[in-house]
Structures are given as C-alpha cells and as structure tokens.
Amino acid sequence: QLQLQESGPGLVKPSETLSLTCTVSGGSISSSSYYWGWIRQPPGKGLEWIGSIYYSGSTYYNPSLKSRVTISVDTSKNQFSLKLSSVTAADTAVYYCARLRQWLVGYWGQGTLVTVSS
Amino acid sequence: AIQLTQSPSSLSASVGDRVTITCRASQGISSALAWYQQKPGKAPKLLIYDASSLESGVPSRFSGSGSGTDFTLTISSLQPEDFATYYCQQFNSYPPSITFGQGTRLEIK
Numbered sequence: 001q002l003q004l005q006e007s008g009p010g011l012v013k014p015s016e017t018l019s020l021t022c023t024v025s026g027g028s029i030s031s032s033s034y035y036w037g038w039i040r041q042p043p044g045k046g047l048e049w050i051g052s053i054y055y056s057g058s059t060y061y062n063p064s065l066k067s068r069v070t071i072s073v074d075t076s077k078n079q080f081s082l083k084l085s086s087v088t089a090a091d092t093a094v095y096y097c098a099r100l101r102q103w104l105v106g107y108w109g110q111g112t113l114v115t116v117s118s
Numbered sequence: 119a120i121q122l123t124q125s126p127s128s129l130s131a132s133v134g135d136r137v138t139i140t141c142r143a144s145q146g147i148s149s150a151l152a153w154y155q156q157k158p159g160k161a162p163k164l165l166i167y168d169a170s171s172l173e174s175g176v177p178s179r180f181s182g183s184g185s186g187t188d189f190t191l192t193i194s195s196l197q198p199e200d201f202a203t204y205y206c207q208q209f210n211s212y213p214p215s216i217t218f219g220q221g222t223r224l225e226i227k
Contacts, residue, residue, distance in 0.1 A: 037216075047154075047162065047205055049216040060214040063119060096161055103209030103216055104152055106173075108161035 002026040004097050004109035012091075012116050018084040022097030022109060029078045030055045035100040038071060038082045040093040041111075048093075052100055053080055087116045120144050120210050122219035130227040135196045139222045141189045141206035152207045153182055153191045155200075156221075162205060166191065201226050 008020035022036070029036060037052035051061035053071045061069050065084070073080040084091060092115050099107040121144040131137050141151065149169040154162035164173045166182035169189055179194040193200055206219040 046221045047156075047207075047218040049218065052214075052216075062215065063213070103150070103207075104164060104167050105154070105162070105207075106164055111161055 002099065002107050004099065004107060006095060006097050006109045006112040008112065008114070010112065010114060012087055012114060013118050014088055014116055015086055018082070018087050018091060018095075018114055018116070020082045020095055020097070020112065020114070022080050022082075024078045024080075024099075027099075029073060029080065030075050033101070035102075036073065036080045037098050037100050037105070039096045039098055039105065039108075040091075041096070042090075042093040043113075050082065050084075050095075089116050092116045119215065120147060120208060120217055122206050122208055122217055124204075124206055124219035124222045126222060127220065128223040128225065130225045131196055132227045133196050133198055137193045137196055137224065139191045139204055139224075141184075141191070141219050143187045143189070143208060146186045147208050147210070149185045150209045151182075151184070151189045153180075154205045154207060155202045156205065157202045165204075196224075198226075200224065 003025045005023045012018045035052045038050040040048050051071045053059045053073050068085045070083040094111040094113050096111045097109040098105045123142045125140045151169045153166040156162040165176050165180050170182045181192050183190050203221045203223045205221050
C-alpha cells in the first residue's frame with residue numbers, strides 16, 4: 001500500500017525558508033508512470049498546486065510561486081522535497097505531498113500544517 | 119492562466135436528493151477536468167477524471183459531464199457520507215500547470 005508522509009518544521013519565521021520532505025513507502029519514486037508534487041491549503045480555504053517533479057528531476061511550478069519554489073528528488077532515499085523561500089503569513093497552510101498520475105492527484109499524504117509566525 | 123469557477127459556493131441538500139455542481143473554465147480545456155471530494159481534516163480524494171471517467175472504487179452515484187468550458191458533477195442520490203467539499207481541477211499543458219476551483223461545500227439541510 002502506497003504511503004506518503006510529510007515531515008519538517010511546523011513553525012517558520014517570516015522571511016525564512018520553509019522546508020518539507022515527503023517520504024514515499026510501498027512504492028518506488030523512480031516509477032516512470034508518475035509525477036510527485038506538493039499542494040497546499042490555507043486554513044479554511046481552497047487547494048493550491050505548488051509544483052511537481054519527475055524522478056529524473058524535471059519540474060514544473062505554479063507560475064505565481066515559481067520565483068520562490070524549489071522541488072527536488074532523492075531517489076536513493078525515495079524522497080522528494082519542497083523549499084519555499086521568503087515566506088510570509090500568507091504561506092501558512094496545510095502542505096500535502098502527493099503522487100500524480102499524469103496531472104491527476106491519485107495519492108495524498110495526510111498533510112502537515114506549517115505556520116509562518118515570529 | 120486558466121481560471122476555474124465553481125457554482126454554487128455552498129449548497130444545502132437532503133439525503134436522497136440529486137445534486138449538481140458546476141465548474142466553468144475561463145477558456146476551453148477539452149476534457150482535461152477532474153473532481154475531488156474532501157472531508158474535514160482529510161486529504162482530498164479523486165472522484166472523476168477526464169470530465170466523465172469514474173475513478174476506481176468510487177460509487178456509481180457520482181458522475182461527471184461536459185467539455186470545453188462547462189462541466190458538471192452530479193450525485194444522483196445523496197448519501198450521508200457525501201456531505202463534504204468538492205473541487206474541480208484542470209491541467210494546462212503549456213506551460214504545464216494545475217489549477218483548482220475554489221470549492222463547493224455541500225451541507226446537510
């Protein structure tokens with residue numbers, strides 16, 4: 001059974017960099033059939049796609065966040081990671097990692113709340 | 119960027135009702151539209167893809183239709199477990215990007 005688990009700090013200071021890692025178990029991140037991605041949801045609000053990565057390292061990002069986002073993959077650890085720089089309170093959200101079948105989000109992690117506050 | 123607008127933003131219905139939610143794209147997206155269900159405190163779940171294809175394991179009371187700019191999600195007979203928030207999602211191939219609608223909250227009347 002595929003499982004995705006987000007990990008990282010739950011509290012980040014304004015202007016700093018948010019860093020999260022998603023550990024994939026029950027399946028290989030090197031599968032040619034899938035992309036891996038990050039999606040966030042501010043409290044009480046809707047879903048926002050952040051970006052996606054293929055096991056080869058090719059990425060595509062939400063244009064509105066592109067200047068601040070880096071997504072990377074570590075196939076040896078079966079993990080992929082998110083870095084979001086220069087965070088503000090508007091970046092407070094539940095962050096989900098996910099497996100994408102083409103552009104469809106078929107599997108989601110449980111989500112982790114990241115609060116931006118001093 | 120393509121925008122998705124869902125209507126209504128919220129609605130109240132009763133068990134057994136037939137419910138329809140609409141998603142309108144700001145430009146034509148062929149059939150590249152999906153629907154998700156999200157319950158409080160949980161991750162979303164894929165229901166429908168390619169506008170009308172039912173994801174494996176999803177009850178047949180859920181159906182989707184549409185192409186181009188106008189799409190609908192229909193629940194033929196509401197069950198208690200269907201009260202949730204529903205999101206549409208589209209994919210644009212150039213540049214590659216994914217967009218969600220703002221959500222429709224389905225509440226018990």
